[in-house]
Amino acid sequence: MIADGTRVEARGVSTPALPAGPETGPENEAATEAVIALAGATVELRPSGALFWPERSLLCIGDLHLGRAERLAREGGDLLPPYESIDTLDRLEAEIAALAPRLVVCLGDSFDDLAANRNLSEEVATRIGRLAAGRRWTWIAGNHDPGPLEAPGTYLAELRLGLLSFRHIALPRLAPGGGEVSAHFHPRARLTRRGARITRRCFLADGCRVILPAFGAATGGLDARDPAFDALLGPETRAFLLGPRVTAVARDHLG
Secondary structure (H helix, E strand, O other), X not given: OOOOOOOOOOOOOEOOOOOOOOOOOOOOOOOEOEEEEXXXXXXXXXXXXXXXXXXXXXXXXXXXXXXXXXXXXXXXOOOOOOOHHHHHHHHXXXXXXXXXXXXXXXXXXXXXXXXXXXXXOHHHHHHHHHHHOOOEEEEEOOOOOOOOOOOOOEEEOOEEEOOEEEOOOOOOOOOOOOEEEEOOOOEEEEEEXXXXXXXXXXXXXXXXXXXXXXXXXXXXXXXXXXXXXXXXXXXXXXXXXOOOEOXXXXXXXXX
């Protein structure tokens, strides 16, 4: 069930009250994904913020923003701990180890800018190469990294597989019957449970589109109720909040 009492036809969607705190739970509670229909395909929304399409053995993540700390330091901005890229790759490596995808699709803004891509540490560059070895890897162009990348794999403006299109920024309109997987907005959901105010990264999905949360560490986010989403998503949109279990809440029930 989602927050308005409507039944969710998706395996593993949690509906109990969310615990207060970060996007991690008790050590003995197994992570549980949500399984939803998307333009005729069946995809998993993972607690990590990744999307998995089992039929295609495809793992999709958005907004890694690798090299963010280096870019901010280079431009004289706020300093971040230098291990944010390592943390992001640790979590991506865990998903790859768990799912063994044949294809990985990174939905743009994989690097905080093109200079960050060129300035990757040897450790980060080596780990990317190791993760990409033995599988297809596609980098989708983002607004932060709009040019060819110095990284293993294929660089595309967008990718189409069957009825699904994978791109960085959602299009205003989709072709009839088509579906879309995008990123860019870093959606975050806010709600109150047991008197506590909770903010979580989230997927936004309406049956035709899924907008992914940022996978990268130390990234901000846009409130899931922001008007920027109104023209992209239908009235039945659900937010799928990350945590030890993916929790489905009707978008119009967020606060």
